[in-house]
Amino acid sequence: MPEETVRLVALRDTALDVDEVLAALGDEAGGGLTLFVGRVRDHDNHKGVIGLDYTAHPSALQRMQDVCELIAQRHDVLGVAAVHRVGRLAIGDAAVVVATVSAHRGEAFAASKDLIDTLKAEVPIWKHQVFVDGTEEWVGSP
Template identity: 45%
Template sequence: MTTSHVVHVSLAQHSISLDEALAQVDAPNCGAVVGFGGVVRNHDGGRDVTSLSYSAHPSAERIIAEIADAMAAKYEGVRIWVAHRVGPLAIGDPALVAAVASAHRGEAFAACSELVDTVKEKVPIWKEQFFTDGSVEWVGAGSADTSGGTGAS
């Protein structure tokens, strides 16, 4: 029996907040609260970026939930919050936010790191980057089997 809890999972059309994520995972039995905010930066590959937009496969939110559930099963006593944005984003906007709370920092750091890495690796989300020179580039994110299962364990 696990004492872990997935507090929130979403594929968000609107802004997401690291502060909100941290507040929602915090609990009296948790001595560590760890967060990650992946924000849109103004450069990529030596080129200046003006903005970007994320698109997702219809299975993306389900896959994020499966990953969060897998992390909750793997790390005893954690509380998990995770969201990824879709749609247009400006420089500085949060694109991926995750927070994990646990009794001890080791579990919180490990679970948060693995959660973020797995979401970025497995969730079928694509980024369209717009550059200052007028060019546009699509970047694939996630390599999930969209027919079922994430391979996350």
């Protein structure tokens, strides 16, 4: 059942913990666990970035849950986890951690890619970047 397969879904205003995600997906039948960590980089579109803020719509957590359940239905996975950071982040901070566990690596890779791509496309979390030159931009806002 997809609901039982979704093991961890959270929005946090504190540092993300990769070990928490790995622990949530512990499964003796899992031969492949694929983890993706999205980090704040020091540039975007050829401009230096000095920091950013993530803001989430009040529906974002439920949308993350919905996306995780969808991934569990689309792929033959044993577990799905997704945690996203909100608030002010510095260069190098983890902004999102997603992972899936499956009996085989191929399905875990495919499911994790689908998970991060679908989260980015469908969950209302917006990034406000501040650039070295003093300009700023919102990414992903309506």
